[in-house]
Amino acid sequence: MIKVGVFFGGDSVEHEVSIISALQAMENIDEEKYEIIPIYISKDRHFYTGNALRDMETFKYFDSMKKYVKEITICRKGKDIVLQKIKGLFGRSINTIDVAFPVVHGKGVEDGSLSGYLETLGLPVVGPSVLGAALGQDKVVLKQVLEANNIKTPKYIWFYDYEYALNKDEIIKQIETLNYPVIVKPANLGSTIGIGVAHNEEELKAKIDEAIEYEKKIIVEEMIPNLLELNCAVCGNYEYSETSLIAEMKMKHELLTFEDKYLGGGKGKGIKGSPKMPNSMSTSEFEIPAKISEDMEKQIYKISKQVFKVLNLKGVCRIDYLVNKKTNEIYVNEPNTIPGSLAFYLYKPKGKDYKTLTDEIIKSAIKDYKNEKRKTSSFTSNILSEYNGSQGIKKGVK
Numbered sequence: 013m014i015k016v017g018v019f020f021g022g023d024s025v026e027h028e029v030s031i032i033s034a035l036q037a038m039e040n041i042d043e044e045k046y047e048i049i050p051i052y053i054s055k056d057r058h059f060y061t062g063n064a065l066r067d068m069e070t071f072k073y074f075d076s077m078k079k080y081v082k083e084i085t086i087c088r089k090g091k092d093i094v095l096q097k098i099k100g101l102f103g104r105s106i107n108t109i110d111v112a113f114p115v116v117h118g119k120g121v122e123d124g125s126l127s128g129y130l131e132t133l134g135l136p137v138v139g140p141s142v143l144g145a146a147l148g149q150d151k152v153v154l155k156q157v158l159e160a161n162n163i164k165t166p167k168y169i170w171f172y173d174y175e176y177a178l179n180k181d182e183i184i185k186q187i188e189t190l191n192y193p194v195i196v197k198p199a200n201l202g203s204t205i206g207i208g209v210a211h212n213e214e215e216l217k218a219k220i221d222e223a224i225e226y227e228k229k230i231i232v233e234e235m236i237p238n239l240l241e242l243n244c245a246v247c248g249n250y251e252y253s254e255t256s257l258i259a260e261m262k263m264k265h266e267l268l269t270f271e272d273k274y275l276g277g278g279k280g281k282g283i284k285g286s287p288k289m290p291n292s293m294s295t296s297e298f299e300i301p302a303k304i305s306e307d308m309e310k311q312i313y314k315i316s317k318q319v320f321k322v323l324n325l326k327g328v329c330r331i332d333y334l335v336n337k338k339t340n341e342i343y344v345n346e347p348n349t350i351p352g353s354l355a356f357y358l359y360k361p362k363g364k365d366y367k368t369l370t371d372e373i374i375k376s377a378i379k380d381y382k383n384e385k386r387k388t389s390s391f392t393s394n395i396l397s398e399y400n401g402s403q404g405i406k407k408g409v410k
Contacts, residue, residue, distance in 0.1 A: 013045070013046065013047045014045065014046050014047070014110050014111060014374075014378075015046070015047045015049055015107070015108060015109045015110045015111070016041060016046045016047065016048055016049065016109065016110070016111045016112075016113050016374060017049045017051050017095075017109035017111065017112050017113065017135075018034055018037060018038055018041075018048060018049065018050050018051065018113045018115060019034075019051045019053065019112060019113065019114045019115065019116060019121075019126060019130075020033070020034030020050075020051075020052060020053070020114075020115045020116055021034075021052045021053040021054060021055070021116070021121075022053040022055075022057075022116050022118070022120055022121035022126070023053075023055055023056070023057050023120050023121075024116070024117060024118030024119055024120050024121055024122070025118055025119075025201060025205050025206075025226065026117035026118035026122075026201075026205065027055055027118075028071075029117050029118075029352060030115060030116050030117045030118070030121070031052075031068075031071050032068075032352075033115045033117065033350075033352050033353060033354070034050070034115040035066065035068060036353055036354075036366075037113070037115045037354060037370060038050060038066055040356070040365075040366035040367050040369075040370055041113075041367070041370045041371075041374075042367050042370070042371055045371065046374065048066075049061060049095070049107055049109050050062070050063070050065035050066055051065075051084075051086075051095070051109075052065045052081070053116075053121070053126075054074070058083055059083065059084050059085065059086065060078075060081045060082065060083050060084065061081065061082055061084050061095055061106070061107065062080060062081035062082055064077060064080040064081050065081055082097050082106060083097070083098055083099060084096055084097055084098060084106065085098050086133065087133070088133055088134060089105070092108045093108060093109050093110070093133055093134070093135055094107075094108050095107040095108065095109065109135070110135075110136070111135065111136045111137075111138065111374060111377060111378060112127075112130040112135045112136070112137045112138065113137075113138040113139075113374065113377075114126050114127060114130070114137065114138065114139055114350065115350060115354070116350060117350060117352070118201060119149065119200045119201060119227075122145060122148075122149060122349060122350050123145055123146055123149035123150070123200065124140070124141075124142040124143070124144075124145035124146040124149070127139065127140065127141070127142055127145055128142040135381075136377045136378045136380070136381035137377060137381075138327050138373050138374055138376075138377040139326065139327035139328075139349065139350050139373070139377075140323075140324075140325050140326060140327060140329070140349040140350070141324050141325075141326060143324045144323050144324040144325040144326065144349060145349050145350075147323045147324070148323060148325070148329070148346070148347045148348070148349035149200050149349070150199055150200055150229075151197060151199045151200070151231050151346060152168075152170045152199050152229065152231055154323075154346065154347070155168060155231075157322060157323065158319070158322070158344055161318070161322045163315060163318060163319060163322070163344055164341070164342065164343050164344065165343055165344050165345075166233040166234045166235075166236055166334065166343050166345070167190055167233065167234045168190075168231050168232060168233045168234070169183070169186050169187050169189075169190065169231070169232045170199065170229065170230065170231040170232070171183050171229075171230055172228055172229055172230075173224045173227075173228045173229075173230065174228075176220065176224070176230070180217075184213060184216065184217070187216060187232045188213070190232065190233070190234040191234065192210065192211050192212060192216075193209050193210060193211045193235045194209070194210050194216065194232050194233060194234060194235055195207065195208070195209055195210075195232065195233045195234075195235055196208050196209075196210055196216065196219035196220055196222075196223050196230065196231075196232050197223065197230070197231050197232070197233065198223045198226040198227030198229070198230060199227055199229035199230060199231045200227055200229060201226055201227060205226065206222060206223045206225070206226040206227065207223070208222060208223070209235065216232075220232075236334045236335070236336050236341075236343060237336060237338070238336050238337040238338045238339075239334060239335070239336070239337070240260065240304075240334075240335040240336075240337045241260070241261040241332065241333065241334060241335070241345075242258055242259065242260055242261070242302055242304070242312060242332075242333040242335060243258070243259045243261060243298070243330055243331070243332055243333070243355075243358065244256060244257075244258045244259075244312050244313070244316045244330070244331055244333070244358070245316075245328060245329065245330045245331070245351065245355035245358040245359065246316050246317060246319075246320040246325070246328070246329050246331065247327065247328040247329075247359070247369065247372065247373060248320070248326065248376065249326040249327075249376050249379075249380055250321070250324070250326065253317050253320050253321075255313045255316050255317065256355065256358035256359045256362060257300050257301045257358055257359075257361050257362050258300070258301055258302045258304065258309060258312055258313075258358075259298040259299065259300045259301075259302055259357075259358055260298060260299045260300075260302035260303065260304070261297075261298050262297035262298060262299065300357075300358065300361050301361070304335075305340075308335070308340060308342070311342055312333060312342065315331075315333075315342065315344065316331050319331055319344060319347055320347075323347060323349075325347070325349060326376065326377075326380065327349075327350070327373045327376070327377070328350075328351065328354050328355055328369065328373055329347050329348060329349050329350075329351065329355075330347070330348040330351035330355040330358065331344060331346075331347045331348075332344075332345040332346055332347075332348065333345060354366075354369060354370070354373075356369050
């Protein structure tokens with residue numbers, strides 16, 4: 013049986029959101045095919061494993077529940093990737109994993125940091141490549157890549173915190189060319205954390221100060237008028253991708269807040285057999301399929317696959333769109349490279365249940381890993397034999 017290490021948590025402001033996403037995912041991985049190994053990364057960056065990590069109650073009282081889990085390090089021993097207990101005189105191998113399945117959100121984990129570490133160990137990794145994850149996390153670089161591929165995004169101004177401290181008035185003037193209202197965002201966070209709408213200069217300064225508390229890199233965007241917000245997911249890899257149905261988000265405020273998404277007010281119901289876990293990570297209300305024209309539907313599907321390709325994504329990604337209902341202009345807001353609930357709720361009405369979705373993306377990760385292993389990654393060279401210590405390469409050798 014294939015052992016799947018489900019990684020979650022991390023030193024991120026989206027730590028708790030990751031826990032909920034991971035518990036959902038573990039409930040919906042086929043245990044007749046896969047052995048699930050939960051691997052939790054605490055906020056102080058320690059790794060733990062144990063079956064108690066599949067119970068939400070463990071995280072409510074984690075300090076007192078640590079006795080039911082084991083702190084580990086992860087290393088390669090021969091052909092195996094080993095979970096090794098680190099306490100005691102001698103490290104003891106307590107389990108192995110065959111595939112890594114990161115279900116993480118936010119800076120420091122979802123941005124490619126974790127997947128890069130796991131790939132270095134030589135593991136098949138479910139989800140975005142290091143490059144795709146990094147592009148998806150940084151909203152500024154993301155926009156630059158999309159613009160280079162003629163994919164429309166809202167107009168924006170970006171800057172670093174130190175630049176704002178030195179040239180506040182000049183940056184405010186640049187932002188005001190976008191016209192109010194504008195949206196202020198930390199460039200590397202998700203779940204709408206640190207995001208706010210500014211209608212005037214006073215509010216703008218307050219929202220920038222708030223965003224700087226979370227992140228050194230700030231982006232300010234024009235606010236699309238007559239707003240319709242749509243979501244569409246894509247799953248697959250560089251060879252094949254499949255879009256979900258399109259969802260229309262029901263807006264309670266000028267933008268969806270963290271509270272709208274996760275802290276109540278929505279109509280999500282529990283997954284059958286698991287009343288503790290909501291149908292989707294978000295409690296926001298949405299309508300599937302969205303009531304949009306056939307032409308717009310085709311455009312969203314086309315753009316979604318294009319974004320998935322140009323960002324070098326794999327696994328499952330949810331792409332969020334902003335639409336001007338009067339002009340029908342479509343803007344890519346951002347991709348969520350490891351979306352809450354893995355966006356299964358966008359595939360479920362299409363006939364693909366959560367268990368099928370996780371099965372497909374695990375198989376895809378293993379296939380991609382095997383394909384990559386067939387590529388040449390090293391070659392025989394005599395360059396070291398020609399190295400002459402502090403003198404460098406010997407003369408005549410190029």
